Amino acid sequence: MTEQNALPFVSIIVPCKRVDEYTLECVERCLQLDYEGGFEVLVVPDEFEGELRGARVIPSGPLPPGAKRNLAMRMARGEVFAFIDSDAYPRPDWLRNAVRRLAEADAVGGPAVTHPSDSFAQRAGGCVLSSPLMGDLSARFRGSPRVAEVDLLHSVNCVVRRGVIESVGGWDERHWPGEDTLLCARLRAAGRRLLHAGDVVVYHHRRPLFAAHARQVGAYGRYRGFLARRYGDGLVRPIYFAPAALLIYLAAGAAASALWRAFLPIYAASLIAYALALLAGSAMACRWSGDLGGADPAARGFPRAVKLLLFVAAGTLMTHIVYGAEEIVGALRGVGR
Numbered sequence: 001m002t003e004q005n006a007l008p009f010v011s012i013i014v015p016c017k018r019v020d021e022y023t024l025e026c027v028e029r030c031l032q033l034d035y036e037g038g039f040e041v042l043v044v045p046d047e048f049e050g051e052l053r054g055a056r057v058i059p060s061g062p063l064p065p066g067a068k069r070n071l072a073m074r075m076a077r078g079e080v081f082a083f084i085d086s087d088a089y090p091r092p093d094w095l096r097n098a099v100r101r102l103a104e105a106d107a108v109g110g111p112a113v114t115h116p117s118d119s120f121a122q123r124a125g126g127c128v129l130s131s132p133l134m135g136d137l138s139a140r141f142r143g144s145p146r147v148a149e150v151d152l153l154h155s156v157n158c159v160v161r162r163g164v165i166e167s168v169g170g171w172d173e174r175h176w177p178g179e180d181t182l183l184c185a186r187l188r189a190a191g192r193r194l195l196h197a198g199d200v201v202v203y204h205h206r207r208p209l210f211a212a213h214a215r216q217v218g219a220y221g222r223y224r225g226f227l228a229r230r231y232g233d234g235l236v237r238p239i240y241f242a243p244a245a246l247l248i249y250l251a252a253g254a255a256a257s258a259l260w261r262a263f264l265p266i267y268a269a270s271l272i273a274y275a276l277a278l279l280a281g282s283a284m285a286c287r288w289s290g291d292l293g294g295a296d297p298a299a300r301g302f303p304r305a306v307k308l309l310l311f312v313a314a315g316t317l318m319t320h321i322v323y324g325a326e327e328i329v330g331a332l333r334g335v336g337r
Helices: 021-030 065-075 094-101 120-130 132-141 162-167 179-189 211-231 238-259 261-288 304-333
Strands: 010-015 039-044 080-084 088-090 107-109 112-114 147-149 157-161 194-197 202-204
Touching (some): 010 065, 010 094, 094 157, 094 194, 112 132, 120 132, 120 211, 120 304, 179 211, 211 304
Antiparallel strands (some): 080 157
């Protein structure tokens, strides 16, 4: 049997609200994939009329992303499902590398790196996500050769065999965001192995700093707190709740300093250490980002690297506060559904 015949047919599944410019880019780049096993592209918007070259469109109505993916899975022909978000696109070797890695694991993902044409504010948001102060998650947002077994694969970049995902009931249709967290928890509970591979790469358009980025990370934080409270085991890791712990420390430290003056120097020293860590982590993330790209007129006349560093440091602080606050709200009050 030749290598070409041995490669499985793959269904690439792209959920979206509407077929917009990002979706068109995603489909076009998928059609340029270097993969000899054959594949199809299934796009699942709320509504759509007409045709989309190179893709099969499945209008679903206003369903959450998990339900859209499950709908596409039922209509797909592939032995393997490759999930990608509509505001991302794959590197040409994405499928080839992912399918090869499926010999080592049951589900494979990789980094979702910042789109090279993103604006200055978007690239700054990408640097925040890839900062070492984001913990283990930072490796999922920057290019690196890292290959490791992980607890979580993100829905923006997830490749899994049909039988594996069907055996755990597919994607959770009740929650978004967080449906990928629940899927991975079920896969791990079933003894499945999840692999992050540095050569399984997609490019992802970021939310720009500050407002859009804050809304996104706030939603993630609230669901993290909610899912940990509701489902517990498998979704609780100390590192996940570092932002909430930081927020509690900042509030408690301020109160303790006001009530007990002897604590003030200790509290001030910890704030200075945190500020230095913000700057150091931001500098590392900016260096990892490669060329700064973008075309922000406001950056002209001021060194772009310095502006990026300040944006990323401020964005990282904001992310810790917003994510931590929403974690606490999610754990105490849920998500309002």
